[in-house]
Amino acid sequence: MNMELAFGGWSGILVLGLYGGLMLAVGLFAFLRHRGVRESLDEYYLGGRGLGAMVLFFTFFATQYSGNTVVGYPPTAYRLGYQYLVSVPFFIMIIMVYLFFAPRLYSLGRRFSLLTPVDWIDLRFRSKRVSVLAAILMLYGLGNYLLEQFVAIGQGVSGLTGGTIPYQVGVIFFIVIMVAYSWLGGMRSVAYTDTIQGLALLFGVFTLLIGSLIYLGGLPSAAATMAANAPQKLGAPTGTALTTWFCLLVLVGIGAAIYPHAFQRIFSARSERTLKRSFIRMAYMPFLTAGVVFMVGIIGISAFPDLTTAQSEQLVGMLANALANQNAFFYWAMVLLFGGVIAAIVSTADSVLLTFSSIISHDLYGRYVAPDASEYRKILVGKLVGVAAVVVLVLIAWYPPGTLYQIFVLKFEVLIQTAPALILGLYWRRLNTQAVFVGMLAGTILAAAFTFAGYRPLGVFSGLWGLSLNLLLCVGGSLLFGASPAQRERAEEIIAFPPSAAAARAV
Template structure:
């Protein structure tokens, strides 16, 4: 299973992986608290400051698959592949606007999940339930894709690639996730928060070395861009007939005019969706004050600079002559070819550790949704804090291993394209959450109907997208209704969602259908740590404020 692995590469990789494992278990003693409480286990006591939150939220947003998928998209010649860079720039002003309001109302009322807020705002367990289930559904392929990223690195290292036995082949991946599951169960959100320091430090070192060292070894950036441009032009010429027949996609470094709306809608839709994901909200709610969120909205764009450098590594791999059948292997293969063995081990460890941090946060966030908005809302309405924490710990294991089965059982191409559905699905929660932070004009049943319409329409559109390699879920773009303009499916679906919700709100209000009781007050959306009814750090014995 590891006959072809370089001993130095493997040794450095194992050392760093074991270091992270020790930190994961030690996190249970960091800022010691009673982890039999959901506030402590699932939100780290809601007491993380600017420094910790910067690493945690950054490690939460910029996943290992991002480090592989973004440059892989450019390596494959996608004309819109660079959209990830402007979207991570656009997202931070959005964070600055609405997440402090969500933090305030959540701290005032003890909300753990965005679905908790929806239930309190609209007095609807049903609406909260579908918001929670949507979050869990959208998170599953995201977790699975962290495993795909880990698997790609292990394959490039030569681990688990020389055997026909599927169990032996995937055993290293299984072991890594057993370790992840164990320390997440024991330490909760504190584990990824502590590991994020190591992960982000390694990632920054590796990427900065890569973008300065590797280009200097292969002729500089002018040579890189000219090689890529000429290579894409040659491909388009040689495959003109296949491109015209729709059997191949043209390659380009920049989107042509017909794809500019596709590029813009991918960037905007992804930015709107990013902080709808439960794991992103979990990272934000774990902070100690509104000011921490605002400071991080100003500081986190440093990761966007990193992402821009990462994306360019796809072009560097082309210029360096990297040849792989799977574009996802391009950057790991580039590292193996260009770095000395010891630093290649550091780079591989950085990517795998980069998968562990977001995977842990995602599983915790999904488990919190189950516990608060399914278990406590419908199964055990008198659940104690300890019972809630136990439920979340157990479900976090199920979510992880469900994602592991998902990766092992399904086509990797299918799993990757399902990630595109994550954005389509999670964006359908935006009207209930974000609009609800500013106004309660929308009727709860209209929001429910809008969510159902957006989910159904978006999934149907995505199912109908065909690519050269598969018949369904083949990409994120579709023609905007009535035009030939390509746009991101999630944007079309959320427009349908909003249209249905607005029209039905007018109808239901005219019919005077019961709107429920709003448990929030206007001042709740501006409350900060130290204000009456808001604790700087919640403790298990502190009651939730209603």
Template structure:
């Protein structure tokens, strides 16, 4: 991130905003109706329309949307418009399974996503493997958000870089942990409401500021047409395949985010959920599309011509740095934008943390270790697990930052969707196909994950054989981390899901296992 040092008054404004989050956590604690997992992780009887939309929005659009989406557009140009489509496809997938999942969750008191799988298949190895898959996939995501928090503080203060990074990670992680421990899901959803509101305003401000300073889109097009025509041209065939692949992978993987599934559970009623989903369908046009237009404008700007593709994650902060010098009003608009970034990072991180904590508490501790624990004890264990997760993730973020070869945001999250989409047979097919055998999704998930890992580590864009790749992976620089089969433009998760579904169908059709379709 580029240096955008803020003055004491501006930092004071951000400090007041952060302290208000702790106040909301306390308010959430006062609103508690009972000391139970359901109250702590799902706000008891659930949340209303406004809170649901803003918490879904704030959770789904993370720091990644602002940093990585503008950066990716800076690298590849208009074809990153695919981000608008893949974010919309998540909502389309909700149409398929959210109504039925919500009514089951209300009837059976589900708390974690794996509760549905346990109810549907009653196959303990599958429940545990699915839960571990989700924890690993989104644990990585939490790490990325914590890293970005450190980088943000590094950018807005004058401290020594290493000190600022460590202070940023620790300070923001502690604030998040305090309000979450105080108020649970209620605090997270209410702070999401403020953070989602700031983020929405932030996107509007961002578009206004960028178009005002750098000139309109027509101007950008003419500049790019002569200097970098491939960035505005119709994408080539590999990019087209990648576009289809992204719609499929993110549509399924994003809809199966555990923190999103828990928001389906937490909607107060079907009407609230329906209105929330219908509203969410339009929000990619206000978030992803803005990030693409900002990236294109920055790409065309002579002021940013010094930025290389490797530096593309700095596009957003460079835009802020350039704009804030124009006037006092512009400076405060940038402060508002930085608050929006902070909101995006924290709202995603707190939701992920709560989700990871609920899965480790309910799916692993309660189901496997201590089945007789009381609700009060489980809630306490959940809070302790949150503490352990935050301390370990913050330590990993600080350690990784000290390495020479730093992992970038996108690298950290490459496999997240490929892994999560392997849960689709259990959640979506299992919801409708009564003949699906209880052990089928377990073997399907295992095969799908193995296929994804093999493809991820052994097939890449540099035309090496598997053996050469392996030697390179073991002894050479780690260049093999490609989430996409670069030669063909299709994510490994797509092939993993094909294997996964094939295994599920074969076992369900030809084995004599138990169907176990309770209560569907």
């Protein structure tokens, strides 16, 4: 993410300082307000399972739409034209996948006090191999995501302040603030800051669109420019581009919906009604967020024609500079926009860090290393390991070498391999535990091999080739061998709806 803003400077520093102070204040507020509540895993990682519809909506919003949506999507729309309208269905697809499994998972989470997605996998399959492999894949995906956000924070701060605050200082400043308020208030701090950052991001996005329409020409002007200079940008995708569309819809739709931190938001809802109400509101956001930034990118075609690929990466900064020069209102609105973008990146990172530490503390340390440890000790271990992971990732982000970058390119490709266990396990009683493990492992190896080799047969992403092999082995093995009587009985007890008397006693 690159943001070169000539108007940033000390006004950018002021806004960033205010954002940082506000985040710390929110963390302190959450800590003081719930100081009398016993610090438990549920309280720290799930906010006591009591998040209301509005807070839950904004924490889902912050999980799904990071600052990169605002800064990264318009340049892509600029280069591809109307073909990039697929960015809106991306997010619609995520909501559709959520609705397929989230209400059912919420009910099971309440009944069995599930804390993490690995918790669900362990309950369903009772296999150490399946649970540990899933935990490793999730931690890898979360670590990858954190690294991306740290690099984006540093670049964003440097760009907003015109280089007054160096990249490395920006990374350290906001990471220290993020760790501090997450440590103080856990999920409640994260959810409250997500709400503030979501409001700031929405304000900035709409101000950018309105300003672009007023001062930089609208969609008709962009269409005329494309017709004259790049008519291919007006057309629909064909051939391999159409294959890429479909593959991205599947990969992003499933991959983003099964983010481990998204699972924890499902478990955090106050009620199933609250969860559904937040999803109803989320259904409008692909149009109000991805749709808006898509239009900004299209308007940029007429505002700044003939940009190279490298130059187009600076498109949002160029648009913001142009608007900031119009009057004082848009000057400060653009400064607030980019402050909000950085805050949104931080809000994505804090969610990921919280889930990362919960998998360490509850699923690995609490289940396999020290099962008898107190909840306080588990939380402390999760916090300390989380901080250690942050230090390692910051060192990588400081001067990221190319070889390490190649290792970290995997995210959806690896994470999506947990989908059969997470989702099919909710509905299919005959799912064979051994087949689930073999499919997950084989799919991960194939996806990683294809990614590192740069091999994409038929234009299909490596993660989808891995998922295809995964499903073939998982479903084929389950159909061929079936579940053992003990596995089937356990599945009946856990996923039977309405729950049987035996299910009420299941652990």
